[in-house]
Amino acid sequence: MATHKLLLLPGDGIGPEVMGEVKRLIDWLNAAGIAKFETDTGLVGGSAYDAHKVSISEGDMAKAKDADAVIFGAVGGPKWDAVPYEVRPEAGLLRLRKDLALFANLRPAVCYPALADASSLKREAVEGLDIVIVRELTGGVYFGEPKTITDLGNGQKRAIDTQVYDTYEIERIGRVAFELARKRKNKVTSMEKRNVMKSGVLWNEVMTQVHKREYPDVTLEHQLADSGGMMLVKWPKQFDVIVTDNLFGDMLSDIAAMLTGSLGMLPSASLGEVDVKTRKRKALYEPVHGSAPDIAGKGLANPIAMISSFGMALRYSFDMGDLADKVDQAIAAVLASGLRTADIKSEGTTSASTTQMGEAILKEL
Amino acid sequence: MATHKLLLLPGDGIGPEVMGEVKRLIDWLNAAGIAKFETDTGLVGGSAYDAHKVSISEGDMAKAKDADAVIFGAVGGPKWDAVPYEVRPEAGLLRLRKDLALFANLRPAVCYPALADASSLKREAVEGLDIVIVRELTGGVYFGEPKTITDLGNGQKRAIDTQVYDTYEIERIGRVAFELARKRKNKVTSMEKRNVMKSGVLWNEVMTQVHKREYPDVTLEHQLADSGGMMLVKWPKQFDVIVTDNLFGDMLSDIAAMLTGSLGMLPSASLGEVDVKTRKRKALYEPVHGSAPDIAGKGLANPIAMISSFGMALRYSFDMGDLADKVDQAIAAVLASGLRTADIKSEGTTSASTTQMGEAILKEL
Ligand SMILES: CC(C)[C@H](C(=O)O)[C@@H](O)C(=O)O
Ligand SMILES: CC(C)[C@H](C(=O)O)[C@@H](O)C(=O)O
Numbered sequence: 131m132a133t134h135k136l137l138l139l140p141g142d143g144i145g146p147e148v149m150g151e152v153k154r155l156i157d158w159l160n161a162a163g164i165a166k167f168e169t170d171t172g173l174v175g176g177s178a179y180d181a182h183k184v185s186i187s188e189g190d191m192a193k194a195k196d197a198d199a200v201i202f203g204a205v206g207g208p209k210w211d212a213v214p215y216e217v218r219p220e221a222g223l224l225r226l227r228k229d230l231a232l233f234a235n236l237r238p239a240v241c242y243p244a245l246a247d248a249s250s251l252k253r254e255a256v257e258g259l260d261i262v263i264v265r266e267l268t269g270g271v272y273f274g275e276p277k278t279i280t281d282l283g284n285g286q287k288r289a290i291d292t293q294v295y296d297t298y299e300i301e302r303i304g305r306v307a308f309e310l311a312r313k314r315k316n317k318v319t320s321m322e323k324r325n326v327m328k329s330g331v332l333w334n335e336v337m338t339q340v341h342k343r344e345y346p347d348v349t350l351e352h353q354l355a356d357s358g359g360m361m362l363v364k365w366p367k368q369f370d371v372i373v374t375d376n377l378f379g380d381m382l383s384d385i386a387a388m389l390t391g392s393l394g395m396l397p398s399a400s401l402g403e404v405d406v407k408t409r410k411r412k413a414l415y416e417p418v419h420g421s422a423p424d425i426a427g428k429g430l431a432n433p434i435a436m437i438s439s440f441g442m443a444l445r446y447s448f449d450m451g452d453l454a455d456k457v458d459q460a461i462a463a464v465l466a467s468g469l470r471t472a473d474i475k476s477e478g479t480t481s482a483s484t485t486q487m488g489e490a491i492l493k494e495l
Numbered sequence: 496m497a498t499h500k501l502l503l504l505p506g507d508g509i510g511p512e513v514m515g516e517v518k519r520l521i522d523w524l525n526a527a528g529i530a531k532f533e534t535d536t537g538l539v540g541g542s543a544y545d546a547h548k549v550s551i552s553e554g555d556m557a558k559a560k561d562a563d564a565v566i567f568g569a570v571g572g573p574k575w576d577a578v579p580y581e582v583r584p585e586a587g588l589l590r591l592r593k594d595l596a597l598f599a600n601l602r603p604a605v606c607y608p609a610l611a612d613a614s615s616l617k618r619e620a621v622e623g624l625d626i627v628i629v630r631e632l633t634g635g636v637y638f639g640e641p642k643t644i645t646d647l648g649n650g651q652k653r654a655i656d657t658q659v660y661d662t663y664e665i666e667r668i669g670r671v672a673f674e675l676a677r678k679r680k681n682k683v684t685s686m687e688k689r690n691v692m693k694s695g696v697l698w699n700e701v702m703t704q705v706h707k708r709e710y711p712d713v714t715l716e717h718q719l720a721d722s723g724g725m726m727l728v729k730w731p732k733q734f735d736v737i738v739t740d741n742l743f744g745d746m747l748s749d750i751a752a753m754l755t756g757s758l759g760m761l762p763s764a765s766l767g768e769v770d771v772k773t774r775k776r777k778a779l780y781e782p783v784h785g786s787a788p789d790i791a792g793k794g795l796a797n798p799i800a801m802i803s804s805f806g807m808a809l810r811y812s813f814d815m816g817d818l819a820d821k822v823d824q825a826i827a828a829v830l831a832s833g834l835r836t837a838d839i840k841s842e843g844t845t846s847a848s849t850t851q852m853g854e855a856i857l858k859e860l
Contacts, residue, residue, distance in 0.1 A: 206690070215696060218690065220690040220691065224691070250616050250617060250620045250728060250729050250730065251615050251616055251617070251728075252615060252616070252617055255615045271636075271658060271691075271692060272691055274655075277692075277693050278693060279693050279696065279697055282661070282662075285662065286661055286662045286663060287661070287662050287697055288659065288660070288661050288662075289658075289659070289660050289661075289692075289693045289694040289696065289697035289698075290639075290657060290658065290659050290693065290694070291636075291657075291658040291692045291693055291694050292655060292656075292657055292658070293636060293654075293655065293656040293657070293658065294653065294654070294655050295653070295654050296647070296651055296652070296653050296654075297647075297650065297651045297652050297653075298651060323742075323745070325571070325583065325585040326585065326589070326636075326637055326745075327636060327642075327654075327656045328642050328643060328644050328654045328655060328656055329654040329655070329656050331580060331644060331654065332644055332652055332654035333654075355746060356745045356746050356749040357749065357785070359746050359749055359750050359753075360749045360750060360752070360753040360758075363615060363616075363728065363750055363753045363754060364615050364753055365615065377688075377691075377742075378746075380688070380691075380721045381720060381721050381724050381743075381746055384721040384722065384724055384725045385724050385725060385728055385750065387725070388724075388725040388728045388729055389728060393725075420722070
């Protein structure tokens with residue numbers, strides 16, 4: 131049995147707590163002889179700042195590059211609101227994405243049947259919802275230069291951010307979306323603002339070409355990001371795979387996640403290019419929710435998104451799709467049994483702490 | 496009685512139809528001696544392209560600059576998908592905004608009680624919703640330079656868009672938001688991505704300063720635009736006035752509009768600076784909905800957003816708040832009577848064409 135190297139980066143807020151439940155699952159998989167994971171741990175975000183005055187240390191970056199997959203909790207919190215921009219908690223996550231070249235961010239927005247009523251949307255609008263947002267993650271306005279604030283004198287400053295996209299960046303994220311759609315409902319919706327942004331014009335053009343040249347069997351639709359956002363709120367089930375740039379992907383995937391009513395349940399995968407020799411790819415898995423500093427340390431956090439993110443690691447990094455399916459089924463079964471953490475509690479269900487939820491899922495497995 | 500000069504720019508798609516109903520209202524106001532409007536008409540968008548190969552002619556731009564207010568329909572449609580980028584229909588609207596310096600875009604998102612069930616959100620989440628998005632409209636990535644596509648050879652192109660914000664641009668839109676909040680629930684939520692964008696850092700800093708210096712009596716909250724979008728979907732009623740940049744404002748105001756279930760009903764105002772001498776300001780009023788080419792020319796379009804936009808003109812450009820209130824009341828009364836255009840039709844209501852709806856509102860008045 132191959133040994134897989136994992137780097138666990140719990141981060142801040144509820145990160146360590148939910149990561150604890152993944153650790154429990156990993157230990158059990160190892161003990162039961164189902165898989166062989168070697169885990170190491172590092173600091174990222176505010177916790178790295180507190181220890182080393184950086185958002186991630188060079189040592190931990192080296193470990194991340196060396197690992198077969200990084201399992202990431204969450205970063206940030208009001209405690210670090212005043213730290214210098216360069217070392218703010220988010221910088222650690224952005225550096226991981228950029229330096230590991232994790233250009234493809236997959237964010238499934240799935241409505242768990244047991245939670246359909248937790249959405250602010252009507253049940254009929256979200257019941258059975260199952261879409262994936264494929265977000266470009268290493269380009270666009272997140273990383274483009276110049277990115278500066280200049281003092282113009284007279285109390286005036288000028289801030290500049292630059293959105294940059296090259297053809298190859300759009301091509302490769304397009305391929306990820308089309309490949310994924312082939313395994314699903316065979317439909318891709320590309321979203322940009324071509325009526326205002328040159329990057330939108332190029333995005334639209336390249337998606338159309340990749341589609342025509344390599345994936346004519348998949349349905350491709352284009353939508354302006356603003357009306358796409360509207361359609362997402364109006365009738366999300368019309369979509370299958372949505373592919374979009376870094377900033378629109380940030381907005382749209384959060385909105386899609388919120389629609390499902392299952393925010394505390396949603397995982398994500400950030401993937402690099404497949405190495406032609408080793409056939410491996412760099413990868414980082416993280417829950418869609420943030421660090422929730424208000425409930426940190428109280429045993430209230432929902433570990434499902436984190437566990438489900440580890441499930442995505444099993445599927446995408448370790449070719450253990452069957453085991454990933456079992457993890458998903460265990461989560462669904464525990465939910466069906468009525469167990470709920472505070473964030474998804476409703477009448478007639480049973481309260482569970484972070485640990486109780488993690489243990490229950492493990493027991494199901 | 497002062498004479499007010501209006502330029503009507505119906506534009507494309509359903510634009511001319513809904514503008515027809517505003518024209519009817521203006522004619523009646525003139526005939527009844529309630530006001531004195533002098534109207535002129537121009538072409539914008541695809542219709543200007545068809546006539547002159549531009550998105551708006553110099554003659555019409557001059558008329559717009561000369562008018563006390565521009566009443567704008569909608570632009571765009573598949574017919575012009577292939578026209579050169581510089582003369583695409585949207586360019587006409589963008590030029591009007593920029594050349595008239597209409598930096599403040601006010602987009603109320605109000606849920607009409609009669610339509611609370613038309614939303615994809617649960618009734619309790621949207622009933623009574625009344626928020627305003629104040630969007631910066633002449634800066635940011637819409638107009639920043641460079642804005643280019645460069646051929647890099649080898650089949651590679653590079654697209655660049657630039658987000659630029661200066662202190663004074665953030666200050667003046669902040670003031671609009673704070674002033675508005677004082678007349679409402681006294682709360683402003685500023686949204687940006689300071690964790691990723693330098694313009695977000697500056698935005699946050701300047702809003703905080705303006706607040707502290709000039710509006711300490713108003714409550715100011717800051718939210719990241721992605722989680723702000725989530726909150727908007729989860730519980731929109733937590734907001735009063737939201738102030739944000741051009742691109743986030745584009746996304747967030749469309750989403751807010753869709754939440755209300757009243758998309759075909761929502762007006763907007765785009766305002767310039769108040770001239771210190773004349774105490775007048777340039778202004779453009781337009782419905783939030785687009786040109787809806789699929790239903791154009793069929794008498795199906797809902798004229799309410801257009802009429803309501805004219806109502807905003809009465810209020811913000813002509814100091815006729817009382818008359819504006821009466822227009823709002825007439826709309827509400829017609830809706831309460833059960834009259835509905837196709838977009839908002841539900842069981843037990845009476846169908847109306849564009850004209851029938853316009854006439855009914857006029858009759859109420
Ligand atoms: C933490 C932050 C930098 C990040 C982003 O903006 O990408 C987050 O919002 C996300 O979506 O993963
Ligand atoms: C038509 C288009 C250029 C415009 C924009 O992006 O600003 C529209 O979406 C809007 O919101 O008014």
